[in-house]
Amino acid sequence: MEVIYFLIPLMILLGLVMVGILFWAARSGQYDDLEGSANRILMDDDDPLLPDRERRE
């Protein structure tokens, strides 16, 4: 059971890495707008800006 002396600190370290990832995500603005991204994925980049243009091409 001596391995526990190694595993417990390791787990805490692992958790700290997770916290670090959360901090990074928050800092890069991923939590600033929780609604926008959900909608953004539905919009295609190549949608015509004007419905007319589609017809002409």
Place this chain on the structure above:
Amino acid sequence: MAIHAAGLEGFYARMPSDRPLAPPPAQTEDPAIFDLADVQAEFVRRDGDGLAAELLVEGIHCAACVWLIERHLGQMPGVRGVQVNLAARRLNVRWDPQRVALSGLLEALAGIGYAALPYDVDAVEGRLQRTQRARLYRLGFAAFAMMNLLWISIALYTGADRGEHRDLLYWAGWALATPTLLYAGWPFLQGAWTGLRHAHPTMDLPIAIGALATYGYSTWAMFLGGPQAGVYFDTVVNFLFVILVGRHLEGLSRRQAMSATHRLMELQPRIATRLDGDAAQRVSVRSLRTDDRVLVRPGEQVPVDGVILEGETAVDESLLSGESTPRARTSGERVYAGTQNLDGAVTLAVEHTLADTALGRIARLVEVAQGCKAPVQRLADRIVPWFVTATLGLAALTFAAWIGQGFEIALMASVAVLIVTCPCAFGLATPMAIAVAAGTGARRGILVKTGAALETLAGIDHVVFDKTGTLTRGRLTVVDSSWQGVDEGSALAAVAALERRSEHGIGAALVDYAKTHGQAAAARTVEGFRARPGRGIAGTVDGRAWVVGSPTWIAAEGVVHDPDWDALRDTHETRGRTVVIAAVDGRTVGLFALADRLREDAREVVAELDAAGLGVTLLSGDREAVAGAVAAELGIEAVVAEVLPEDKAAVIADLQASGQRVAMVGDGVNDAPALAQADVGIALGSGTDVSVECAGIVLGRDRLGQLTEARHLAAATLRTVRQNIALSITYNLVMVPLAMLGMVTPLLAALTMPLSSLAVIGNAALLRRRVPETLPTGPAADGVEPTAVAAGHAEVSPWR
């Protein structure tokens, strides 16, 4: 230093000497720069002979903070008024610049532990983001510590506390709990300390004492307690985590409550074209000064409120007035920021910019409403410090009662009492409901100026309506037309073809009229179209020269005066109708009479008020016969006609004297005194004139049907406030005795406390769904007789 303005020493003298001033929290800039006139110009506005500003305050999270700030600043010399908006964390302060400097106010705020920044929409977003992120970091760290402590707890509960690894697990728990308390719990510790030092305890105090006591005891037990003492690091961490989750959700919903106001301000353009001599330059609206000249090109948004110096154009003012017909505007007339310039380039002299514009005033109305406190709310503000003190007393009592059973049991029971009490729910009950109501209303075009107005509207007995522009459209419709010597159908089509090109209100009325008579204008070819805003139009349709417009325009275009039409013209004009003459090839052939007509939803609204058992009165400056006809049409029995504006207020006062609570619905400057006199004034329309200043509620979409919606909103708000207060009181009545009896563990207490806050917030948020949105009823078909209301046109010239 500039901050040592005369009034400031007075402030220092007032501070009790045994209570040192706290070091101000990190202020991004030297407060003295806020005393510079240039800097102040951006966010300070004049208020009578003093100044007023909107400040964003960091660190407000409870009704107790509101109370503390208002009391602390309110007692400073030179401060005229302080109001804190809990939902938006904003502070509205009015002061006398002769006696105190703005930097002095900021420093006083810093002294009690709040960092304040001048409120600016841009800055707010950045600041909010920062606090929100900091909270998220703390929440994330607490979550990490909590999850790790959970498995440690499982190990300990299943027997490891008697095994060889006990010390290791204790150490791991301690290593996790210590940074959690110091980092994630820091806002609570800081808030508790500030509250203690200023003898205004906030909700942070019981939380901090609870966390510190549990942590301190567990640490002592771990090092010195021997094998029997329990360790409660998991309790400390769990309860900090749960409370942080509550604060985070609270923060999110607050931010949502604010966003409606922001959107209003964002409708203004930020850049304008300034003319310096002949050179045009793109500059920020912020840098414009009064009387600068600004060029607005066709198709651009008007960036400022100003007076036209040169040029004429049509302006779409639907943003402000809800009326979709463009208005003709020419030199000397005023245009408003956020409206759309349609067809002509104009030069403006700047009058107001940004927050001083009509649009900015509307945004501020919403803000004031969100910060305004109903009488119920002021009560809650006063109660919180007592509540906290009582909590501490009860916790001490619990501890004393249980100490006979052992230190550990006594500690846990009293910690549970500390955690379980929640004046936060009580403090949030009213402001959350009012903030949500104001936000919901704003999104639907109902601007609520004060929370009190909403409360009163819910209990109204009598509604008084103004006639012109309120029950009637205040907009022209063709009520009669006659023709001579031409085919009526094709003539109408030709007129419509011309008028389609005009953006004027009368043009639209004529086009509508042609449409209802089955004459589409599209097939006609129009050449040489000319228009003079406010006068008339001319052009060649299918080879014939048409002139349509006011009698003076017709004459100016060289049409020979034809006395045959005079009698008909006189009949209409004496009834207050507007006459438009059509001529072809220099000969008068047709005449239109235009008048105001009833709003489509007027009858419905009156019937609905009747059904609700409210009294309805029609109040009009018009002649008895006209007012009576409208009243009969709508089924209103009480009519007071031929009243002067100042007497309108007296009529309201009479009703009030008979013990009724009266709402006045009106739209014009002439209704302003009555709106102010009534228990609730409800203004219809644009938000640009005096009537809006006097009204408690503004129906911004120019639909009378919104009155019904506003009444539903008011009723739902009052109901929600009562529910919220009942909810928080019930919660405390149930949970506190249970905790004192030792039946609630600190962890359970930590779970239920934010739950009560969240229940109150959630209940308030539901308000949005409780009020059904009334959709605009389409233009009623021929069912509604176009009641020619002769009134009003004497007051309002149609040829604007």
